[in-house]
Amino acid sequence: MVQLVEDYIPLNKYSRSGLKLKAKRGIVLHYTASPGASAKNISKYFASLANQKSSDGDKGRYASAHFSVDRTTIYYSLPDDELAYHCGSKTYTKQALQLLGSYPNNSTVGIEMCIEKDGSIHEDTFNQVVDLAVYLIEQRGFPEVFFTHKEVVGWKECPLPWIKHPEEYERFKQKVHQRLYPMQDQAVTEDEEDMDKVLAYAEWAWNELDKYIGDAYNDQIIHEWTWVEKVRKRKLTYGELLMLKVLIDERRRKGIQGQGQSS
Known part of the structure; x- marks a missing residue:
């Protein structure tokens, strides 16, 4: 059974609006882009965005994800039936618009994968994300529909380790499917x-x-x-x-x- 560390972000303008998802249409995979950072650190970073002081011409940074995963821990930063700011964009790919709707944040759950100091995704982290995906599909009602962040927006090289090695993304999808069926x-x-x-x-x-x-x-x-x-x-x-x-x-x-x- 997947073990989650509940560490909910307080309601705030920048990382947890409290709005409910309009549908559950897919699971979006990201990477932290912070070599060596832990899942706990990523969750705390999202929470810290609430303390931003906006100024003239500065709208602040909006960012969050439902889960952050490292080798040993899965941090649960906001409920998976709420909207997170993890794949918003001014433009979206045709496939994302077809399957996820006009604003994919409204219909997806976001998973941040922590990377090692060399920029790789450790096998233990990989397996933890497989466990989490199976849990979201079996118990939380999400479909077996996966997108990388790049597949949603088209322009962002995320998660970079899987953009560089797409066979790892395919291995992930195959492993989840084998677990499900x-x-x-x-x-x-x-x-x-x-x-x-x-x-x-x-x-x-x-x-x-x-x-x-x-x-x-x-x-x-x-x-x-x-x-x-x-x-x-x-x-x-x-x-x-x-x-x-x-x-x-x-x-x-x-x-x-x-x-x-x-x-």
């Missing part, structure tokens, strides 16, 4: 005959799959209501899930809607 990897190695077997999922996993497929249908990534019905009737097979996962993820990545009658 442990039977799926097994299906890949089974005989073709096993591809026709109905998924042996726990109830919570079926519920997450229902949301995943339902969101794809609502977003017109797929057009066939049959897929939603199969999930709700607990009739989807391993082979069908693998096909849908590849189809949905690729179409979301390219920002296109479903075409034809077979999907």
